[in-house]
Amino acid sequence: MTTQTTEQLDQRTRQALADLLLAMADDEFVLGFWDSEWTGIAPVLEEDVAFASLAQDEIGHAQALYRLLVDLEGRGDPDLVAFGRRPEEYRHARLLDHPRTDWAFSVARRFLYDTADAARLDALVASAFQPLAGVVAKMRREETYHLLHMHAWMERLADGGDQPRSRLVQALDRLWPDALCVLAGVDDAPLVAAGILAEPLGAVEQRWLGGLAPVFERLALPFPFRRDDDHLEPTVAPPAGCRGPDRSDDFRWLWEQFTMVYRSDPEATW
């Protein structure tokens, strides 16, 4: 299925596909901006460069996804979608409404996001919507490296003595409910029916959690799920409005920052 052939999709499926693309793009975009906040102040110079580079990768992924959305809708401009909306129009997961906070918090947030996103990408790499399958194949190559980087940091903070560990535990306790939003807030049934998404988001979530369970067990970190046969049942509830429209004051501040230049002259070319 190419962008041209998606014109034959019914209205609900097309809308669901557009919502999925926007949700994924906004996730990557907002995470990229939050993590770029560490530029100049990461724990060591080397991590500063590395984390900023990871953040830039996410902005690149967002750019490719906004482009798919604009092509699908046959109108618009990726920059306008990225920078020309009000804060309440963004569709990123609640997990990405938090500020960078401290280093352990940013590591925990990125780890939860990257692992959930990896499970989501797995379900899209053979997508019947070929333009998305192509972008996802490229994203996965970079995300593999991001995952290694974040695994390394989770292990080091978990085993890094009292303060790093307690800060990591505190961050995970705070983030877990909102992390459940990454694989929520999209009308997945028509996407599965059309072969755009390989399995329902609930199944993607189970794969994600199944992969995380041994890691959290080994590191003895908070993992708020109850095992019910092969099913992992959350013991915390995701918040209402997983993908907006209500937005935190922290996100509104970030929005002011990342749209500042665009708003100063929307007609300018760069």
Add this chain to the structure above:
Amino acid sequence: MSGQPLQVFEVFRREREGGPMQHAGNLLAPDPELAAHYAREFYGRRQESVRLWIVPRAAIRDLDDPDLLQPPFDRSFKKPAGYSTEIKRKLAEARARAGGEAGDDDPVVASCRKGVEQS
């Protein structure tokens, strides 16, 4: 950081297939795993490398003893350039000897000429 002291890693990179591994620079990391991550960002994030070697500086045998590397005696005879100077001098002499009547006083050249005349 992760509780371990930072150590220096030296990084070597290959710019394109078939090219030499060349010293790129160094970085600080608490362990080889993070060193590899940082090396990738420092020397690979702009696709400027096809291969990296990340070596703890402590693993490098450092040699800078002047008695070994800059010995006091003339070592020009160990340099190819030493021979080439001598060979160039001999060539110039041979050319001078040859003069206008090239090869007249050379028995090898003379015998070759004889052979050509007989055929």
